[in-house]
Amino acid sequence: MTRKIELHEGHPRYLSLLAREKLVTGFKKGLVASEGLIAHGRGECFDYLLGECTTDSARVAINVASAMLLLARYPVISVNGNVTALCVDQICGLNRSLESSAVEINLFYYTREREKLISEEFKKYGLTRIFGIDPENLVPIPELESNRRLVDRDGISKADVVFVPLEDGDRTMALKQMDKQVVTVDLNPLSRTALSSDITIVDNIVRVLPQLIECVEYNRKHSSENDLKDLIESFDNLNGLRRALEVMKTKQVPFQ
Ligand code: ATP
Ligand code: MG
Numbered sequence: 001m002t003r004k005i006e007l008h009e010g011h012p013r014y015l016s017l018l019a020r021e022k023l024v025t026g027f028k029k030g031l032v033a034s035e036g037l038i039a040h041g042r043g044e045c046f047d048y049l050l051g052e053c054t055t056d057s058a059r060v061a062i063n064v065a066s067a068m069l070l071l072a073r074y075p076v077i078s079v080n081g082n083v084t085a086l087c088v089d090q091i092c093g094l095n096r097s098l099e100s101s102a103v104e105i106n107l108f109y110y111t112r113e114r115e116k117l118i119s120e121e122f123k124k125y126g127l128t129r130i131f132g133i134d135p136e137n138l139v140p141i142p143e144l145e146s147n148r149r150l151v152d153r154d155g156i157s158k159a160d161v162v163f164v165p166l167e168d169g170d171r172t173m174a175l176k177q178m179d180k181q182v183v184t185v186d187l188n189p190l191s192r193t194a195l196s197s198d199i200t201i202v203d204n205i206v207r208v209l210p211q212l213i214e215c216v217e218y219n220r221k222h223s224s225e226n227d228l229k230d231l232i233e234s235f236d237n238l239n240g241l242r243r244a245l246e247v248m249k250t251k252q253v254p255f256q
Contacts, residue, residue, distance in 0.1 A: 016044065016052065019086060019206055026085025030117045033109040036082045039166070046187035047204050049248035054211065057243035058203040064235040065163075065183045065199045066215035067228035072161035072181075075101040076131070080108065082166050083205065084118045090209035092125045094163075097216045104131035104155035108168055131155030141174045149174075156180075165205050169193045189241040189248075200237055202244035 007017055023040050026032040054062075069075045075098055079091060095101050105118050119130050131152035132138070138150040139157050151157050162175055165185035169192025175182050176196055184197040185205045194200040201208050219228060 015206070016047070019044075019204075022085050023082065026081060030114060031121060032081040032085050033107075033114065035109055036080070036085075040082060043166070043187040043204070046189075046202075046248070049251055050187070050203070050244070051247070051251065052204070054203050054207050055244060055247050057240045057247075058201055058208075059211070060235070061199055061201040061237075061240050062203075062208060062211050063215050063219070064231050065201060066212055066219050067223070067231040068161055068181060068183055068199060069098055069101070069163065070216060070219055071225065071228050071232070072159075073100070074159050075161040075163060076156050076159035077101060077103045078106045078156060078162055078164040078167070079103060079118070079122075080106060080166060081114060081118060084121055086206055087209050088121055088125050090213065092122065092127050094209060094213050094216070095127065097213050097220075102129070102131055102155055102159075103127060104152050106132055106151070106156070106164075106171075108171075141178060164193075164197075165208075167193045169196065172196050189244040194241055195238075198237060199235065200241060202241065 007014060007021065011017065020040070023032055023037055027034065027037060077091060077095055083091060091103065095103050103122065105115055107115060107118075115133055119133050122130050132155055134152070137153050139153045141149045141151055156162055156175075159180060161181045161183065163183045164172060164175065167184055167186070172182055172184065172193040173196050182197040183199045183201075184193050185201045185203065185208050186194045186197075187202060187204060188194060189200070189202045194202065201212075223231075
């Protein structure tokens with residue numbers, strides 16, 4: 001028997017419950033791995049401590065991320081099952097607003113079937129070309145031994161900047177060893193991904209993407225190349241992580 005819970009916007013956990021529902025629906029459709037549900041739970045815990053909102057330091061990181069993506073020669077957006085279930089439409093929106101970018105599928109718990117379903121989901125949202133799915137075109141990342149050591153020779157392999165939200169630490173570190181600039185979204189400021197990326201946005205991906213698209217569009221119109229370079233140069237990732245932890249530590253107890 002299936003149980004249907006009514007979600008309404010006035011509920012204090014509305015957005016969090018909505019995200020859970022998207023993940024569970026994605027899991028039932030075969031887009032999300034069972035382990036992805038657990039990873040989402042780890043993210044939720046940090047989000048709770050953040051107060052489920054975009055902090056000032058995350059806002060700064062989003063703006064700097066938009067600068068790095070705009071200055072990139074060839075930025076690639078790496079997606080997995082959780083990212084697809086939560087925000088396939090906004091990923092397509094970001095890809096459109098960047099113009100010179102591409103999207104690549106990259107699964108930690110790989111199955112051919114899940115990869116195919118994810119690629120079909122992106123096609124439904126208007127993406128005509130998706131990388132990482134043609135076995136003939138995959139090349140190994142020398143540092144990694146799992147099946148995720150493969151990247152697309154026309155996608156991540158050629159990219160100068162890789163946007164990898166909700167990524168595993170081994171993979172992020174391997175991308176750094178390949179001399180890629182790495183931008184991530186990770187609610188855990190202590191994860192290896194958060195610590196080893198060039199720009200870590202400590203916030204929920206669901207809140208980040210609309211703001212990131214807005215910053216890309218604003219900076220494209222109003223900022224010069226030098227303005228964008230200055231933004232990146234003045235950014236200190238570890239300081240951003242410290243500030244996120246500070247917010248979590250000082251969360252107020254809502255009762256006397
Ligand atoms: P690492 O491998 O980097 O040390 P980990 O093993 O703890 O981290 P992974 O499962 O490899 O975690 O990566 C998933 C990351 O995504 C986690 O740090 C989790 O907190 C984060 N995360 C999950 N859901 C979201 C979300 N909706 N928005 C942002 N971050 C999220
Ligand atoms: Mg990990």
